[in-house]
Amino acid sequence: MSTEADQYKAKGNAFFSAKQYDQAIDAFTKAIELSPTPNHILYSNRSGSYASKRDFDNALKDAEDCIKINPSWAKGYTRKATALHGQGDLVGAHDAYEEALKIDPANSQAKSGLEAVQKSLQAEAAEDGTTPDLGINQMFDDSTMWAKLAGNPKTSPFLADSAFVAKLKRLQKNPQAMATEMGSDPRMMTVISVLLGIDIMMPNADAPTPSSTSKDSPMTDAFAEERFEEVPDSKSASAAASNPVPEPEPEEDEQVKNKKLADEAKAIGNKEYKSRHFDEAITQYNRAWDLHKDVTYLNNLAAAEFEKGDLESCIQTCEKAIEEGREMRADYKVIAKSFGRIGTAYQKLGNLDKSIEYYNRALTEHRTPDVLSKLRAVEKEKKQKDVEAYIDPEQAEQAREEGNAFFKAADWPNAVKAYTEMIKRAPEDARGYSNRAAALTKLLSFPEAVKDCDIAIAKDSNFIRAYVRKATALFAMRDYVKCIETLDAASEKDTNRASYAEIEQLRSKALAARFQAMDGETEEETMERISKDPEVVSILQDPVMQSILGQAKENPAALNDHMKNPEIRRKIELLIASGIIRTR
Template identity: 70%
Template sequence: MSTEADKFKAEGNAFFASKQYKEAIGAFTSAIEVSPTPNHVLYSNRSGSYASLKDFDNALKDAEECININPTWVKGFTRKATALHGQGDLVGAKDTYEEALKLDPTNAQAQSGLNAVEEAIKNEAAADGTTPDLGIGKFLQDPNLFAKLAGNPKTSAFLADQAFIQKLKQIQATPSLLNSEMVSDPRIMQVIAVLLGLDIELGNGGPGAAAQESAEPNDTPMPDAPQKETKKEPEPQSEPEPEPESEEVVNKKKADEEKALGNTDYKARRFDAAIEHYQKAWELYKDVTYLNNLAAAEFEKGDLEGSIKTCHKAIEEGRETRTDYKIIAKSFGRIGTAYHKLGDLTKSIEFYERSLTEHRTPDVLAKLRAVEKEKKQKDVEAYIDPEQAEAAREEGNAFFKAADWPNAVKAYTEMIKRAPEDARGYSNRAAAYAKLLSFPEAVRDCDSAIAKDPNFLRAYIRKANAYFAMREYNKVVDTLNEVSEKDKDHQHFNEIEALRSKALGARFQSQDGETEQETLDRVSKDPEIVSIIQDPVMQSILGQARENPAALNEHMKNPEVRKKIQLLIAAGIIRTR
């Protein structure tokens, strides 16, 4: 950061410490504006100030900018998580704290924040009368619930009872019914035990059997005397007849068989056959997974519009049946991928974002970032127009001549957008920035112009003038040395040398109240001057110059020697008269 930016940052920190958050925001904003390069700490500090004022929208924007500048800095993630928590996005805050802990597993602030968010999630679930994700109610939300029950001998018979199946679906829709239904129907506990992998047994009578047995009167008389035992032949044991499977269970099994066949064809890239099997699976049993598989096969076949349509159907059906949000997120993500392949980047971004809203995964996040970058580049390329760029340049020149510097900046900015490879746009805008005393911006534009055209001499000279205005005299001289080497025809020789002399003179000029000798003594202690004087090569050159002043001109042909001699002349160590 520049000295000025450091000053504003220190002011912001002081305001923040005294809880003057609005003033802190103003100071950090000034620091950001004058900082020569984007600084993640400044955005982090301003994010914290916004959060202290409960302005979580702006706090989130600054936290995200902080992460963009430095994606390895943990505090940026904790700032973002704090803002998301403040907005009420508990799931987003939880994910962000977990990202912070991946960067630094020992970070106490991230761990404390994560604990607070998880507690808030539990409290919110309790307040809604729902079972939190970590409770047993979560297992009843399993989209493969009935298939699992059908495959377990302890629960398969339950599915013959359509009333019981309806009861399970009611609990899925309204988790708060779970506790009361567990009391009234012990089969619910058996279902949960199977889903949890526990081994428990119910009584033989089914639901309510124990209560019926205890209610029967015990009217069998006790014998008065021992009776002679009669030996009975053991009755032959017969195998119990299996309960018939319900139609739903049968259909599920058939659907899974079709899905397996579809998977085999999919892997062999027989997509038409795979599509046919997945469609049959869906017709047999309404499991959204089959639709997702169908959409994947349509995508690979090249039927992108069909894949999008199937995914929309999967999302609609999934909402109605309360399907796991991770499965719905897959549908949204595949729509995003299909639109990307179709070239509709705007819709691709929209559906990737909707997928992340359902469930954040690194894969979809990486795809989103890639599409955003691609769209930004295409938007830039689509805006390029040389004719419009020239019109904007002429408009900027007119504003410049009329001393309307803000509109000149605006016109030159339009020129840069229309012709980003034309160095003149950056150089002209640098000149307008300099008139507005925005010297750091002028330097950055000069650097951009030089990057586009390393032989654009005017950009170097404008950069040197901006450094002079900022009192960065060493940088003035360094920039002038660069342009001197490129000015082969000496077109700008006089201008360069005048500015160099001006910069060197300003560096070593007398301070208020100093005598000439005091100035000379101070300058003689300058580290760079001391280094030059102690250089054995320079000592030899200076010795020759004392005996033969004309020899100095010969040595001045060497750029490095010339630079050092000019410094000594400017400092008054060498006198030319």
């Protein structure tokens, strides 16, 4: 059945339990209309509802439809028997109960119902002195009767009574006398039940057998909670007094059976999935779902479709799992798994926005590290793709020109914005970072300027302008050591000496600023401070430099030859700037 049909069936059962039979009939009718294929259970349930409100004509029609759909289901015949009993057709009810017992000999409702019908037939026979036609002539067939009675522990003791055996022989010759014999000997009822092949529980053989069934007799159906009202016709009265009130078939046995078959199909599907036989796995998961509605089967089906590469079907199956799961009030963890798999499918399809949406929805249902990790990865991937999609060299050049115009107009904030746009449009162009660093320096944002210069140098290690701008920002930050180191690196890259003058000028300023006397500091204090400078101390302790300095004392002109070595030159300039070496 469809999910909606199942819902109406459940409502019908609830209405029946509450004895609201009209509402139950309406609900079962809706379920029948919505069911994609004829369902015998629904007709059985509606038959029971009609019988409960004593509409036996419709009850019989539904019972017959039930039997037509599933002739091997015993419950359909008990429904038919109940309806016929209610109409007063006791012989027809008797035959229907017998059909039920042929299919299911242990059916308690059929046994108790047949017993009630037999009692009603006895009561009628006792009233008019006739014997009901229940196949009595065939029942007293000499070839089988004695063997049945001797083989049954309830009747075998009766054969030791010669007078009783004589009664049986008389009945063989004249079955029409059975009503009289049953009225005088309660053991005869036991004999009849054994000969009919119905091993029902009989009253104590020594107790008297009532000649009629009172309308106040106990109900034979263990599930019944009410009696039929007495009606004027004697046959209908007898039937109504013992007719059981039907209970809609709960379908538990069928559900258990289908669940077992569904789990077996799922197990086969799992095996095929592990073997990467995805088409076979999909077939088994679909079969499991058709047998029993469990969202787990749909999630497994979606997994197989995903691995097969049928991503659109995977998404559709997961959406169905979510919809069905909501209706069934499935575990939120199962729903979360469906959302997560949709997110993975969309990620593989390249729809990162949808992927992020469904990963977030999965986390809303149930937060797991796995889905969270996938979300972070796809967010990072989307950010990178967004950056790549924004790249446009022409737009970058336009933004650079705008930035230059703002810079010349001393509009530093807008210059920063324009250069930032250039960076987004051309993230590998070092000029954007260097230009923005120049604008940031004007805004006194020196640390940010240094970072931009570092990126520019990383993009283009020969970009002299980036070194100079970094040194300028470091000088402003009074980090003279790093400023000088940056200028030294710039000198090494400036092979054509195009920026020599600018680099040397800034280096001189940095060296002077590094060792200049502080306000109020005496010459002795300055020399003591300089002598504690780690770099100066390191140079003075260097044996090579000690040798060079020793030569310089004897011949100051010798320093000119040593100055040709860039490293020696740098160290000598540092000693000169500190005042250790004096040129005058």
